[in-house]
Structures are given as structure tokens and as C-alpha cells.
Amino acid sequence: MSTQGEGRQKISPMAVWLPLFLFGVFFALVIYGLASPASRDVESAMIGKPLPEFALRPAIADRPGLSSSDLSIGEPRLLNIFASWCIPCAIEAPQLETLNAQGIEVVGIAIRDRPDDVAAFLARNGNPFSRIGADDVSAVQLGIGSSGVPETFVIDGNGIILYQHIGVIRREDLPLIMDKLAEAAR
Amino acid sequence: MRGLLFLLVLALCTPVVWAPLAAQDTLPPAPYAYEQLEDPALEARAQALMETLRCLKCQSQSIADSDAPMAGDMRSQVRKRIAAGEEPEAIRKWLIERYGDYVSYTPRFTALTWPLFLVPMLIVALAALLLRRRFRRGGEG
Numbered sequence: 235m236s237t238q239g240e241g242r243q244k245i246s247p248m249a250v251w252l253p254l255f256l257f258g259v260f261f262a263l264v265i266y267g268l269a270s271p272a273s274r275d276v277e278s279a280m281i282g283k284p285l286p287e288f289a290l291r292p293a294i295a296d297r298p299g300l301s302s303s304d305l306s307i308g309e310p311r312l313l314n315i316f317a318s319w320c321i322p323c324a325i326e327a328p329q330l331e332t333l334n335a336q337g338i339e340v341v342g343i344a345i346r347d348r349p350d351d352v353a354a355f356l357a358r359n360g361n362p363f364s365r366i367g368a369d370d371v372s373a374v375q376l377g378i379g380s381s382g383v384p385e386t387f388v389i390d391g392n393g394i395i396l397y398q399h400i401g402v403i404r405r406e407d408l409p410l411i412m413d414k415l416a417e418a419a420r
Numbered sequence: 421m422r423g424l425l426f427l428l429v430l431a432l433c434t435p436v437v438w439a440p441l442a443a444q445d446t447l448p449p450a451p452y453a454y455e456q457l458e459d460p461a462l463e464a465r466a467q468a469l470m471e472t473l474r475c476l477k478c479q480s481q482s483i484a485d486s487d488a489p490m491a492g493d494m495r496s497q498v499r500k501r502i503a504a505g506e507e508p509e510a511i512r513k514w515l516i517e518r519y520g521d522y523v524s525y526t527p528r529f530t531a532l533t534w535p536l537f538l539v540p541m542l543i544v545a546l547a548a549l550l551l552r553r554r555f556r557r558g559g560e561g
Contacts, residue, residue: 274479276476276479276519276520276522276523277520278518278519279516279517279518279519279520280517280518317445319445319446345445346445346447346489346493347445347447348446348447351446370447370450371450371451371493371496371497372450372489372490372493372494373493373497375490375493376493376494376497376515376518377518378518379518379519381476381477381490381519382476382477382490
């Protein structure tokens with residue numbers, strides 16, 4: 235008994251509150267984690283790296299297909315990953331039209347899509363693309379670290395990926411996209 | 421009772437309802453998305469790898485478990501590469517280069533993750549030290 239008594243005497247009054255304090259910290263962390271769930275966006279790790287080599291067949295009859303060599307010709311390009319079955323892609327279409335109207339060349343990759351469906355989608359929502367490649371097995375999408383549609387990449391004149399925009403380009407995102415393109419032109 | 425039965429049926433139907441919703445495109449799946457490799461040994465290697473790769477569309481599932489079209493495309497690519505003689509760890513590395521560590525479920529010892537491995541060992545060592553002192557004191561008393 236005496237040894238236990240000695241043990242107790244050594245604990246300072248402050249130390250008694252330590253476990254409760256630690257529990258409080260832990261509890262606060264849990265509440266914080268629940269209140270602000272982590273982002274579900276998966277960012278590409280390919281920013282600053284060159285595009286992988288690829289050559290995609292045309293997705294529709296009246297636009298050429300897309301290969302990696304079309305994206306390293308000394309001028310920056312906007313590469314839009316879309317699909318006719320992707321509903322947010324239709325919401326994004328007017329913004330791509332705006333960018334195209336400002337003289338920016340937009341190229342597209344249609345993911346797992348049929349030529350008829352792509353043509354119908356573009357007839358409905360406008361066609362800002364100078365080239366559209368068809369990626370039927372998401373090979374290029376996986377190659378550039380894209381995890382969904384729509385996503386948009388800024389590619390510089392040497393074929394280096396400079397920026398990835400995940401999700402719909404909204405009206406308020408346009409200045410950011412223009413900035414990144416200007417950066418790519420430098 | 422009928423309510424319970426209804427709930428059970430609903431619960432059973434949920435994954436069935438989900439699959440077509442996720443597969444919005446009308447293209448047939450990639451060649452090896454739902455088809456195994458002919459060589460069982462190669463298929464086993466591919467399967468082991470696929471179970472440790474994250475589906476990027478449905479982030480709590482592996483690509484082996486997911487019916488998302490993108491997971492199917494990833495499976496097809498994994499199987500084709502394994503069939504072509506590529507090492508599973510080389511394929512994992514290729515994906516990590518594109519999506520970061522997030523795409524792999526297998527823990528890695530990196531500059532960021534080392535405390536996860538070392539801190540538990542330190543805590544166990546500390547506990548052992550404290551217990552030893554305590555037992556020794558108990559023995560003396």
C-alpha cells in the first residue's frame with residue numbers, strides 16, 4: 235500500500251487533467267473532421283510534365299482526331315475532356331464557346347462516346363472544338379491523370395501540362411483560365 | 421412485417437439500381453473490363469493488383485469491386501499490361517505518377533507517412549519502459 239501512496243503523491247494536480255485534455259483535443263479533431271469532409275477531387279500529378287504520346291481517331295465526321303503531336307506546336311491549347319452522356323458538360327459549353335470566341339483554340343477528347351451521340355451533343359450545345367479525339371477506353375484520360383468529366387487542361391506550346399481544371403468551367407472561372415493560358419503563352 | 425420485407429427488398433435492389441445510373445455511356449465495356457485473362461497465373465496477379473487500386477469515381481471501392489465504367493477501363497488496362505509481361509508494381513508506379521499515392525491502397529513508407537509506422541513502435545517502447553519500472557518498484561515493495 236505504501237508504494238502506491240508514494241506513486242500517487244508524485245502526480246501533480248495539473249497532470250490529473252491531462253487525460254481529459256487529450257480527450258478534448260481528440261474530440262475536437264473528430265468534430266472538425268466531420269464538419270469539413272475532405273475534397274473528393276483527385277488532382278492530377280502530371281502538372282508540369284509532358285503529355286503522354288497518343289493518337290485518337292476522330293470522334294465525329296467533320297473534325298479531325300487528336301494526337302499528342304497536335305498539342306506541341308508552339309502555341310498553348312485548351313484541352314477539354316467531355317462526353318455527350320455527361321450532363322455538367324452541357325452546362326460548361328457556353329464558357330468554352332466564349333473562350334473560343336476570344337481566339338483560344340479548344341481541342342476535345344470525348345470519353346466512351348459514339349460519333350452520333352457526340353454530333354448530337356455538339357449540335358445542341360455548340361461546337362467550340364477544332365479537333366476532337368475519341369477515347370473509348372479512357373486510355374488518354376488515365377495517361378494524363380484525369381478522373382472524370384468534365385475536366386480541362388491548359389497545355390503549353392511544348393506539350394507540357396500546366397493546369398488542370400476539375401469540373402465545370404463556370405462563368406467566374408473564365409479569368410482564371412485566361413490567366414493560365416497567358417502563362418502558358420509566355 | 422410487410423414493411424420489413426419491403427425494406428429488405430429495397431436494400432437488395434439498391435446496388436442493382438446503382439449500376440445503370442453510374443454507367444451512363446452506351447459504349448460496350450473495354451475488352452478486359454469484365455473478362456479474365458486466359459492464363460490463371462496472370463489473372464491472379466492482375467486481380468491482386470486491382471484489389472489494391474482505388475476506383476477514382478467511387479473512392480471507397482477498389483477497381484476490382486467497382487462497376488463504374490472508368491474502373492472497367494482501368495481493369496482492362498491493368499489486365500492488358502500484365503498480359504504483356506509488365507510487373508504489377510510497375511503499373512502501380514505508373515498510376516501513382518498520374519494520380520498520386522491516393523490511387524493505391526497499399527501503404528508506402530514515404531517522407532510523409534513515416535510517423536504512421538514509427539509512432540506506434542515508439543508508444544509501445546515507452547509503455548514497455550513505464551511498465552518495467554512499475555513492476556520493478558512493485559517487486560521491491
